[in-house]
Amino acid sequence: MxxxxxxxxxxxxxxxxxxxxxxxxxxxxxxxxxxxxxxxxxxxxxxxxxASRLVGGINLDSGAESxxxxxxxxxxxxxxxxxxxxxVSPSDEGAWLQPVTGAALPLPSTGVLGIPSTPLSVDTIAVLGLAGALRAQLDSLIPWFGRRTDISLGKLVRRRMGKAAVEKLVAPVVHGVYSLHPNDLPLDRVAGLTERLALHGSLAMAVRSLRDAMPAGTAVQxxxxxxxxxxxxxxxxxxxxxxxxxxxxxxxxxxxxxxxxxxxxxxxxxxxxxxRGRAVTLATLVLNSPELDAEPRGSGVLVAPDCTAVSARALTHSTAKWQWLKELAEGRHVVRLSYNTEPENLAEVARHDAEVLLGVELPPDAVVDFARQQWIRPAxxxxxxxxxxxxxxxxxxxxxxxxxxxxxxxxxxxxxxxxxxxxxxxxxxxxxxxxxxxx
Ligand SMILES: Cc1cc2nc3c(=O)[nH]c(=O)nc-3n(C[C@H](O)[C@H](O)[C@H](O)COP(=O)(O)OP(=O)(O)OC[C@H]3O[C@@H](n4cnc5c(N)ncnc54)[C@H](O)[C@@H]3O)c2cc1C
Known part of the structure; x- marks a missing residue:
């Protein structure tokens, strides 16, 4: 009633x-x-x-958080x-990337959706390798005829910057943000990119110009x-x-x-x-782990789509991202993982994924509390x-x-x-x- x-x-x-x-x-x-x-x-x-929910006695956003x-x-x-x-603004700790194999790396901070604005920067070379970064730099030599804009973001980046840029940088970010591979993200959904590409002739320059046009300060609050x-x-x-x-x-x-x-x-x-839409499962962990005080992965980790080491598609270290939450948590850590497909035994999988993605040991007794929440993102x-x-x-x-x-x-x-x-x-x-x- x-x-x-x-x-x-x-x-x-x-x-x-x-x-x-x-x-x-x-x-x-x-x-x-x-x-x-x-x-x-x-x-x-x-x-x-x-929405909100109490986890480990802390009132946390259980859906949107910024x-x-x-x-x-x-x-x-x-x-x-x-x-x-x-x-409030989030901390300026950047995010990290979990590649298909190997350890997580800092996400180059000057890109848009992972597309590098400076392919030969040290942090981009660290992710792409020197050969991959040199291939991405070729973008500056390839003319832009602007004939085809009805293609995917993945196809555009592959043509201009090569496969490594797509798979190692753009795919983890786009997967974390949209739950899509860049090959399935139409170019016209990235507001302003094609216009700036037409204007500047190179993808890296278009990204730089997009970033310059963003308001000063953080993109989210x-x-x-x-x-x-x-x-x-x-x-x-x-x-x-x-x-x-x-x-x-x-x-x-x-x-x-x-x-x-x-x-x-x-x-x-x-x-x-x-x-119609896609389901998103969130696993929230409240953890007791002094090793996390060093915030080893900044505000969180975006996971490459083909990475088999974990099932999560992204992790947010919420107490590293938000100072107010850090104060509220009084030494404990809040970590939120998102899943496109909910694994069996989510609590255990989330603990394991957090351990891999954060690069610290999290034995079962480090978990103070766990919560599961499923949402549908409507089409x-x-x-x-x-x-x-x-x-x-x-x-x-x-x-x-x-x-x-x-x-x-x-x-x-x-x-x-x-x-x-x-x-x-x-x-x-x-x-x-x-x-x-x-x-
Ligand atoms: C996990 C997650 C994280 C997110 N993070 C962010 C974020 O950080 N930043 C951001 O900007 N956005 C974020 N979003 C997106 C954002 O939360 C949503 O886009 C937004 O809140 C949707 O608002 P809405 O009013 O359209 O719909 P909803 O929030 O879905 O509200 C619809 C309401 O209608 C009610 N309802 C449904 N059917 C009926 C019916 N038949 N009759 C009567 N009532 C009905 C529901 O109970 C609900 O209260 C996130 C979404 C999710 C799922």
Whole structure:
């Protein structure tokens, strides 16, 4: 049976289905503008993939744990919610790479998606070997005719910088970020790369120019105490502005939307089309291991797709990445591993993988606590699945990651609040899927 929170006067003008970040942002904006809003959520809590969980007595983000700084949208939202002083940058410890064979190596820090900007730099040579680095440097001599942009990132890098650059650098990063091999990542999903390639004629120069165009400071930020604090504050605002929240009510189909009051906004995947997507399993370990105090792999390790030494595709050393978490953990270490395919006996496999990737011994009694969490990353709706007239926000239409989704949800709310004539003629923005984050 569903439970309802909040009261409001008058007929419902808007019903938002789904209480993840997208639904919360839209519901809050509409309610702040004085409109009567009802939010329907299938589970017994708000936030969706922005969630938290106690592991080893520490309250940890159990889904998203950072946000992209581009566009400043999430930071702006955090400031509006009174969390401006709580925005933090990750430590400047870089990430590492676990190659197919051999020990982990530092990831060259000046690339984009692993594509080196300086193929003959010491850290790039360390990963590619001298022959591989010299082959990558040939990129500067190969003309760019720009005839084919409908190719994969893998194919482009292979042509211009050689196989080693793809397999040893780009594949581990793209695999860690998108769960894809670069051969399966269309070039046009890497925003701005082909344009800059056309402009500069070399891939390394294009990467350098992309990096120069990035805002100063870190590409991602977090919130002291966890990204999940956004949800706590959004939920508090819904209460303040009188939004009725119905928990444990699942809207089963597109047809069922017709029974809802007012203008309906779909902020949940799986309603307009069957839920498709990829599963991600997270294993979180809280560890007692003084050897990890030295943070041997910086903020974490990205794993080459064909590496058989471990099953994880990436590891984050969360207490090395976030100073606030290090303080909270009081000497213990938090490590998070992600898996595309969940292995049997995840707890043991995660302990073993952490040991290999971090390069320290982690006997079973080093594990203070373990938690498993599985998420689905929903695929984008196809044009055919986007029913005319139904307003949709969230990951299935708004792109990947909080920065894209919040930008899209803000724009959707503004359109809904625009005077009737304007609202009829305008269309909601659709950000390209894949513009953003990992997970
Ligand atoms: C493991 C992981 C790590 C991530 N890390 C990052 C990161 O570090 N940075 C970043 O920017 N992004 C990250 N992301 C992505 C980001 O968390 C999501 O893109 C974003 O939170 C999606 O928000 P949403 O509102 O679209 O959907 P969701 O969060 O999926 O919310 C949808 C809501 O709708 C509800 N619902 C579903 N079906 C129904 C129904 N039929 N009826 C009613 N309610 C329904 C759900 O219960 C849920 O509350 C990560 C994602 C995962 C899984």
């Amino acid at each position: 569903s439970t309802t929170e909040g009261t409001t006067e008058g007929a419902t003008e808007f019903t938002v289905v789904g209480g993840g970040i997208a639904g919360l942002v839209v519901a809050r904006k509409l309610a702040m503008a004085g409109r009567t809003v009802r939010l329907i959520e299938a589970s017994d809590h708000l936030g969706g993939t922005v 946000f992209a700084t581009r566009g400043n949208t999430v930071a702006e939202l955090a400031r509006e919610l009174g969390l401006g002083d709580e925005i 977090g919130i002291r105490g966890g990204i999940n604090r956004l949800v706590t504050e959004l939920a508090a605002d819904l209460k303040t502005y009188g939004v009725i929240v119905e928990f444990e009510r699942r809207i089963e189909s597109a047809e069922a939307l017709a029974d809802l009051d007012g203008t309906v906004i779909v902020a949940a995947p799986g309603i307009l089309a069957p839920l 984008a709706l196809t044009a055919a699945e986007r029913t005319d007239g139904v307003i949709v926000v969230g990951e299935t239409v708004g792109g990947t990651g909080l920065a894209s989704i919040v930008t899209h949800a803000n724009a959707a709310a503004e359109r809904l609040l625009a005077p009737a004539e304007e609202a009829k003629t305008g269309s909601l923005p659709v950000c390209p899927q894949g513009a953003g984050e990992n997970g």
